[in-house]
Amino acid sequence: MDELELIERLKNGDEEAMREIMRIYKNRIFNFILRIVKDRDKALDLTQEVFIRAYFRIKSFRKNAKFSTWLFTIASNLSRSELRKRKIVDFLHAFYPKLLVNDHPGNFNGIEYFLNQIKPDYRIPLVLKEVEGFSIEEIANILKIPEGTVKSRIFRAKENLKNLMERG
Amino acid sequence: MEKDLKNITYFELPESFENDVMDRIKRIKKRRKRAKMIFIPSILIAVLSFTALFLMNSPLKKERTEGKPIAFMEPLSQEYHADIYLEVIPVKSFEKENLYLIEFVNEKEERINAF
Numbered sequence: 001m002d003e004l005e006l007i008e009r010l011k012n013g014d015e016e017a018m019r020e021i022m023r024i025y026k027n028r029i030f031n032f033i034l035r036i037v038k039d040r041d042k043a044l045d046l047t048q049e050v051f052i053r054a055y056f057r058i059k060s061f062r063k064n065a066k067f068s069t070w071l072f073t074i075a076s077n078l079s080r081s082e083l084r085k086r087k088i089v090d091f092l093h094a095f096y097p098k099l100l101v102n103d104h105p106g107n108f109n110g111i112e113y114f115l116n117q118i119k120p121d122y123r124i125p126l127v128l129k130e131v132e133g134f135s136i137e138e139i140a141n142i143l144k145i146p147e148g149t150v151k152s153r154i155f156r157a158k159e160n161l162k163n164l165m166e167r168g
Numbered sequence: 169m170e171k172d173l174k175n176i177t178y179f180e181l182p183e184s185f186e187n188d189v190m191d192r193i194k195r196i197k198k199r200r201k202r203a204k205m206i207f208i209p210s211i212l213i214a215v216l217s218f219t220a221l222f223l224m225n226s227p228l229k230k231e232r233t234e235g236k237p238i239a240f241m242e243p244l245s246q247e248y249h250a251d252i253y254l255e256v257i258p259v260k261s262f263e264k265e266n267l268y269l270i271e272f273v274n275e276k277e278e279r280i281n282a283f
Binding site: 052 | 169170172173174176177179180181185187188189190192193208237
């Protein structure tokens, strides 16, 4: 079924259309969030949140934008706000070590291990470009930053990744 | 490196994911509906209670219960007839008892209620 038709049906509150959209995007969104937050439970929770927000805010989606870009914008915003929250928790952890119950498990292997060492500001555009296959223009739309910034962040991310891999 | 990134581990979510999300959506819808149902009557009650409070403390209500206030800025007049004054005392509310005839008998003041 055509994606635009699915969106139109979703705007009319069709639950089956919502299920179909989830079937198409759930794995991409989950993997994208997982690479940012590095915590499977949190990533699963945030993926659910992405689709819930999409369901209730579908009327704000404009047809001239790509649906996947819109969905990834929600995912990116939620992930970044999760990272911000975590920063506060980490800050508190420095003063009150007992507060932090669950540290972020990073059971990743190979390139993912190194990818997770890169700063989120660089990691997110790199994942969107190389893993999710978005164009520079689309990434700029998702992250609401200029295309030049996207390019430079991807370049720096690759440089960092290369250095980390060389160091082993 | 780009090739490695393309072949990165791709996790798949279970089939139950859609059901979980739809359940959460239904719960949120139900909660919002309930909140809306409570919100409208509570707004109405608040408006009515504010109106009642305003009416109870309004000057209109005061006038009805205490009578219309009459305030004279200064004693209006003192009429002199021989040794008898008619004094009008400035009062907030008019009472019969506030009107006196004042008679002077040998420079001694004597108040006589006018009514």
